[in-house]
Amino acid sequence: MIQASIITIGDELLIGQVIDTNSAWIAQELNKIGVPVIRRLAVGDNWESIWNALDQESIDSNVIIITGGLGPTADDITKPLLCEYFNGKLVTNLEVLQHVEELFKNVFKRPLTERNRNQALVPDCCTTLFNSKGTAPGMLFHKQDKIFISLPGVPIEMKTIMEEKVLPFITETYKLPHIAHRTLVTFGIGESMIADMLVEFESKIPSHIKLAYLPNHGIVRLRLSSNGVNIKEIDDEIDSLFSELKILVNEYLIAETDDPIEKIIGRLLLKNNKTVSTAESCTGGYIAHQITSIEGSSAYFLGSVVAYSNEIKKSMLDVSHYTIENNGAVSEAVVSEMALGILNKTNSDYSIAVSGIMGPGGGSIEKPVGLVWIAVGNKNSIVTKSFHLRFDRYKNIQLTTMNALMMLRDFIINNKME
Amino acid sequence: MIQASIITIGDELLIGQVIDTNSAWIAQELNKIGVPVIRRLAVGDNWESIWNALDQESIDSNVIIITGGLGPTADDITKPLLCEYFNGKLVTNLEVLQHVEELFKNVFKRPLTERNRNQALVPDCCTTLFNSKGTAPGMLFHKQDKIFISLPGVPIEMKTIMEEKVLPFITETYKLPHIAHRTLVTFGIGESMIADMLVEFESKIPSHIKLAYLPNHGIVRLRLSSNGVNIKEIDDEIDSLFSELKILVNEYLIAETDDPIEKIIGRLLLKNNKTVSTAESCTGGYIAHQITSIEGSSAYFLGSVVAYSNEIKKSMLDVSHYTIENNGAVSEAVVSEMALGILNKTNSDYSIAVSGIMGPGGGSIEKPVGLVWIAVGNKNSIVTKSFHLRFDRYKNIQLTTMNALMMLRDFIINNKME
Numbered sequence: 001m002i003q004a005s006i007i008t009i010g011d012e013l014l015i016g017q018v019i020d021t022n023s024a025w026i027a028q029e030l031n032k033i034g035v036p037v038i039r040r041l042a043v044g045d046n047w048e049s050i051w052n053a054l055d056q057e058s059i060d061s062n063v064i065i066i067t068g069g070l071g072p073t074a075d076d077i078t079k080p081l082l083c084e085y086f087n088g089k090l091v092t093n094l095e096v097l098q099h100v101e102e103l104f105k106n107v108f109k110r111p112l113t114e115r116n117r118n119q120a121l122v123p124d125c126c127t128t129l130f131n132s133k134g135t136a137p138g139m140l141f142h143k144q145d146k147i148f149i150s151l152p153g154v155p156i157e158m159k160t161i162m163e164e165k166v167l168p169f170i171t172e173t174y175k176l177p178h179i180a181h182r183t184l185v186t187f188g189i190g191e192s193m194i195a196d197m198l199v200e201f202e203s204k205i206p207s208h209i210k211l212a213y214l215p216n217h218g219i220v221r222l223r224l225s226s227n228g229v230n231i232k233e234i235d236d237e238i239d240s241l242f243s244e245l246k247i248l249v250n251e252y253l254i255a256e257t258d259d260p261i262e263k264i265i266g267r268l269l270l271k272n273n274k275t276v277s278t279a280e281s282c283t284g285g286y287i288a289h290q291i292t293s294i295e296g297s298s299a300y301f302l303g304s305v306v307a308y309s310n311e312i313k314k315s316m317l318d319v320s321h322y323t324i325e326n327n328g329a330v331s332e333a334v335v336s337e338m339a340l341g342i343l344n345k346t347n348s349d350y351s352i353a354v355s356g357i358m359g360p361g362g363g364s365i366e367k368p369v370g371l372v373w374i375a376v377g378n379k380n381s382i383v384t385k386s387f388h389l390r391f392d393r394y395k396n397i398q399l400t401t402m403n404a405l406m407m408l409r410d411f412i413i414n415n416k417m418e
Numbered sequence: 419m420i421q422a423s424i425i426t427i428g429d430e431l432l433i434g435q436v437i438d439t440n441s442a443w444i445a446q447e448l449n450k451i452g453v454p455v456i457r458r459l460a461v462g463d464n465w466e467s468i469w470n471a472l473d474q475e476s477i478d479s480n481v482i483i484i485t486g487g488l489g490p491t492a493d494d495i496t497k498p499l500l501c502e503y504f505n506g507k508l509v510t511n512l513e514v515l516q517h518v519e520e521l522f523k524n525v526f527k528r529p530l531t532e533r534n535r536n537q538a539l540v541p542d543c544c545t546t547l548f549n550s551k552g553t554a555p556g557m558l559f560h561k562q563d564k565i566f567i568s569l570p571g572v573p574i575e576m577k578t579i580m581e582e583k584v585l586p587f588i589t590e591t592y593k594l595p596h597i598a599h600r601t602l603v604t605f606g607i608g609e610s611m612i613a614d615m616l617v618e619f620e621s622k623i624p625s626h627i628k629l630a631y632l633p634n635h636g637i638v639r640l641r642l643s644s645n646g647v648n649i650k651e652i653d654d655e656i657d658s659l660f661s662e663l664k665i666l667v668n669e670y671l672i673a674e675t676d677d678p679i680e681k682i683i684g685r686l687l688l689k690n691n692k693t694v695s696t697a698e699s700c701t702g703g704y705i706a707h708q709i710t711s712i713e714g715s716s717a718y719f720l721g722s723v724v725a726y727s728n729e730i731k732k733s734m735l736d737v738s739h740y741t742i743e744n745n746g747a748v749s750e751a752v753v754s755e756m757a758l759g760i761l762n763k764t765n766s767d768y769s770i771a772v773s774g775i776m777g778p779g780g781g782s783i784e785k786p787v788g789l790v791w792i793a794v795g796n797k798n799s800i801v802t803k804s805f806h807l808r809f810d811r812y813k814n815i816q817l818t819t820m821n822a823l824m825m826l827r828d829f830i831i832n833n834k835m836e
Contacts, residue, residue, distance in 0.1 A: 012641075013445070016447075017446075017601075019439050020437075020441075021437050024431070024438070026434070028433065036433075037434075039467070040459070042459075043456070043457055044456065049456065072613060075629065156808075191489060191490060191491060196531050210429065212430060213491045223430075285702075285705070289703040292724075293812065297702075301702075301726050302730055303723065304724035305721065306721045308710065308722075309720045311720070315763065346727075346729075347729075391574050395573070397711070
């Protein structure tokens with residue numbers, strides 16, 4: 001079986017200055033074509049660490065993907081290191097040089113320096129992987145029966161080379177097994193309670209199939225994974241188990257695909273040909289951002305008023321002065337008026353409104369940090385609910401958003417039945 | 419020198435279903451107390467992989483932090499594995515049991531199952547690290563002169579145990595060197611051009627001090643790192659180099675601390691006692707979200723209208739029907755009117771307005787995907803600029819936000835000088 005390791009290079013990963021999103025993406029793409037990733041390793045801009053990582057990861061893996069350390073500055077040592085590791089010498093690649101010259105002339109509109117020109121130096125022992133989105137080319141090396149692929153750390157450049165060059169190469173080079181994943185999304189039930197419901201199911205799934213629990217923000221995703229050579233056999237078996245799983249968790253099932261909640265809500269609105277708008281205080285636009293992160297959301301999302309100040313709650317959402325005075329901005333009465341206000345202002349079919357205290361400051365004994373009121377509804381009825389969140393500012397904003405979207409989903413579904 | 423490795427456990431990391439943010443946070447915290455992280459490794463829910471990782475990481479590291487795999491379900495094998503690895507047996511920890519019972523009764527308000535009760539089983543060969551935020555306790559093991567610390571994968575639980583238990587323990591146990599980082603933020607210049615400006619500077623910094631370039635979204639952060647035993651010596655040396663560095667890049671310098679742009683802008687507004695509001699089309703609330711992700715932003719952020727539909731641009735931002743008809747929604751004229759509209763509606767001192775095509779769909783020959791118009795200004799003047807972004811939807815939204823915030827910064831600074 002062909003297996004892969006991912007090595008990411010850069011001191012910034014070891015001091016925690018950046019979060020590595022490349023590895024997750026690479027792992028997803030390799031899994032899709034039937035190459036399981038067995039290890040992901042991050043090392044610093046350090047000659048010995050990188051060298052050892054190459055030695056070590058090639059013991060168990062056939063494909064070693066390396067990202068980072070290809071920039072033009074002195075802390076980027078991946079290229080000279082790989083050149084020495086594979087006994088090559090650096091030579092100018094004319095295609096790359098021409099591309100770099102063009103980029104600087106037409107896109108960056110900056111003078112080309114010697115340092116940029118050196119991006120076109122490539123070890124003579126590798127296959128150059130053309131980088132249409134940037135200056136540092138990818139490189140592919142062979143050593144015995146293993147392949148080593150070095151890619152720039154800039155996500156868009158890495159992704160483009162992976163899609164255009166690396167994935168097709170791996171698919172052509174190896175005879176790959178079929179990997180199948182099926183994921184469903186549940187809401188409103190804890191991980192361990194689902195596990196208890198699934199004891200019998202888990203006991204009978206064959207050993208080559210795995211069931212994983214992925215809890216996040218009140219949602220638990222269940223993922224079945226399998227692999228083998230016979231595509232039809234693997235798919236039929238996992239589909240049959242997946243159908244059974246869906247029935248077992250039916251009460252809590254909100255999606256049969258591994259989609260984010262904002263996509264699930266978008267699909268529901270689109271299917272019903274309805275629109276939504278939001279009135280946000282404590283989430284500061286995050287609900288609107290989540291909804292609009294989905295391509296095509298303009299078909300069902302009209303807009304939002306982020307009413308961070310009370311003045312704007314009054315002037316732009318028609319929340320009454322007295323309602324705020326009597327109940328405070330974080331209250332059932334205020335979110336109800338906000339929800340109605342944005343419905344009236346935008347003429348959307350549904351609305352979401354939130355007001356709360358996200359922390360760390362701003363709490364009181366009566367209204368502690370983490371208190372949130374959410375309202376969802378349409379022009380006929382508004383449903384409200386309060387939450388007491390216990391996390392940091394960022395997570396409180398995320399959880400409020402998640403709960404608001406889930407309340408909207410329930411409202412739409414219940415409303416249709418009436 | 420005390421060094422650390424971080425091992426994260428979970429198949430979800432190897433199939434790329436989740437992005438690992440824990441490691442970055444742990445790395446940051448360890449660095450702060452003087453423990454450099456030399457490797458970060460992710461392995462699957464697989465007995466042999468985890469076992470080998472423990473063996474391997476303890477060769478070079480004195481502190482091995484392990485996260486994940488402590489959940490209550492069958493795919494979580496970290497606890498039994500650690501129990502066997504350190505030759506222990508599982509026994510019930512009464513403090514943990516009582517805490518789990520309380521959590522289920524008072525917070526989760528769900529019945530306690532056998533599976534949850536088992537969270538209180540802890541190897542008798544470890545020190546239990548109480549988890550005030552969840553059910554799975556942390557565990558601390560000793561083996562020769564190495565320590566192994568296992569923590570739950572849920573970020574808030576991991577962070578709490580790290581802060582309350584692990585970091586104090588490491589600080590007390592080891593004599594740690596002083597680690598110093600100094601980071602500044604530049605905007606408007608490429609990584610390689612800065613590097614060219616800094617050739618002489620780089621050639622003379624001593625070998626125990628490193629200079630790193632961290633480019634992201636048009637911004638390049640420069641980080642000096644050093645470590646040693648004499649705190650004053652280390653700090654003085656790095657401060658002196660940092661002062662020199664600031665002078666060298668002065669023209670492009672926007673901050674002398676490693677803060678996100680939204681925090682830098684917030685500080686600027688606060689210092690000048692000014693407020694801002696935003697009118698967002700293509701960013702869908704992301705600018706407002708970024709601004710409000712900073713605690714205390716209500717002091718300078720009033721609100722936003724996310725005008726995704728043209729109707730809302732007209733009704734809520736007073737953009738004229740004819741301006742949209744004649745120029746299209748993505749145009750200099752429309753963003754100018756949006757910027758003015760939100761100033762009038764909110765009475766803020768400054769405003770930001772954006773309209774663009776984030777992709778992948780929605781482009782035309784005249785107005786391709788990636789075209790964005792941004793306006794910033796006050797009631798006296800509005801400044802506009804267009805951008806042609808070349809990335810995916812998410813990155814286009816981020817880049818638009820970054821550029822809009824940078825334009826606001828320039829506007830505030832230039833306006834003050836007038």
